[in-house]
Amino acid sequence: MGSFDHPKPDHLAALAQHRTWAEVRPLLRPILRPTTYKQAALDNLLHRRPEADEIDTRFVSRPTFPFVDELVAIDLPNTRSVINYSTLAMWPVSTDEVFAAARENLEAIAQPHNPRGNAILTRTDRDGDAYLTSWPLAPGWLASFSQRYAGRRPVVFMPDIDTLIVVPDIPHLLARIYRQVEQQYVDARHRLSPQGYTLDEDNAVVPFDRAGRHEQHRTAARAGYRLAIEEYAAQADWLNEALERDLEFTHCGLQMAIVGEVKLAGTDTRPYTYTIWGKGVDYLLPAADYIMFASTDADNNAVPVCTVPLTAALEITGLAPIPGMSPIRFEAPFWPDETMLTQLKQASVAL
Template structure:
């Protein structure tokens, strides 16, 4: 029996990208048919010179009237999937016509764009495939929570676009000023209501909006903490997809378990997945990842949500890097997989990756719970990440351009280092 079978009880694997994004196989995925249909319709328009698909997102790149544009089709698909075939065709045609008309106009000035800005919460790797392919078109935003970032949406009547760096530079204003305007617009113009989703054993509130910005309210300073008197215990929240924000309290373990279950299920089923994790507020009323104050089985379930998000985001990053730089099969560097597994007999879930002496100095290792260092085929050291970094020191160098963070090994650990790694390894 191999080490992996003995320790984990089964073969470990990285998260299934289809499972974590709610997609099916190409032969059965209705989004694939929708994407192909919009692609065909856009290609047939006289003003369209070329159309290609996004490698890592549900959308298209096109050259329209000599200008490159990027289309993200999540919202259009969600808006039209319940319509009749005739109404769906009209909506698609209206969308493409509005897109062409918008692109033919001069880019919006700061004064024109300001009332249209909204903050949006997205996974850290969202849109990074486009950014790697076209560095000058990087989306404007910043990381606000582990593996999540805040972007700026420009909301038109018929579509939404993400603010890009070159457009921000043309306005001559700072990102802080743009962010303040986006938050002011969210508070002022988006209709907001809260509905009591469940009452027992503790109340669960659902945030409702008609403009697909429900998850954005988690970004509003003081919003989550304002529910302290409406829930029992410390306020906690889930944002499994863009249109879902549930808020409850952690006084009842059944309520916490309900949110854990709902967050993971909806995250894996959604075409607009955001996070399977739970969030709360700290003493300064800032939103932070939620952790159970006591070490019980529910604490393991809470940690699983955060680790599932990490594994899925690292998997998405690996696919983007492999496509942009060429995987090891094409002579490029090796981007290590992040795997998610539970040891036999344990309710705990860990992220881990393999670092072997067969990997080269240009390879990229993720920041995970455990590093597996094979000494022989049957003997593998499982060492906590913090211990590996402490022991090997500058033999792992952070790559500053990548989010989430990865490290380049400069050399294999020395025999002396391995003695320390064996002492730090899990039994």
């Protein structure tokens, strides 16, 4: 998931360790990356340079959209130096001040919509200098399309870290763009998101399926599911690699367990996701719409027990998110006892 061979590659902030805050501040830029990016990059670093484990090499980041995080980079001539907590500790500022400075700098380079230009905006940042896919973070940037779209909401897409597409929410147009963006996302070397993002009632940028009713709401929801599945799959890859290498999840402080998968099911009109919690094995469970509980018979064949909405299952079993893990997972080191199973069966739903 890393972008280390990008024309303007991302690196840890070692390149900035001898720069003062006054020197760095005008060079800060926010960047959007899939949520698994920071862990994949950290894992890559720690196995090339084990001594890096002695300092806080975690990227400074915060969730911005589901499965998409905001990081901060120092814009240098031929590279981006992504800020980590060890570098941040050298400056007399807080995390919030770093993010605020980066967004302030972004406002100066994000180009508002030209009302005399094309209604559909498609741009690619070949050299990485424009930070196109960060522009939706600039206050008022996406709203600048609203007047031209005559009552239609603007929808922005960022299938990879260098491509920006904005269209009005005309149903047939959105359907075509979602198909196009999904293919771009699948084919991209440096993926970002297959989802579209628009403005809610408060002019905040949100995923399209969270901004109210629309003819393409289900299309947007499926794109959101696609992103969740891909991000959980990427996370599962590095967790399983760590398990094969170390026989435990070293950097998470967890013991050996099965890394649960997110599966998509349902119909075009009612899609949903689920994961399986099986008896007799420890699990690291992803967040899905439902948890399917499965026991085994005398021949070790899976036997469904019940299917429970995630929120109800968590409340009954008491599972909590694993600290620091993103996307979130829940450690399930036990099989529910009889009291829990009775409650789970009562909360079970037919899908």
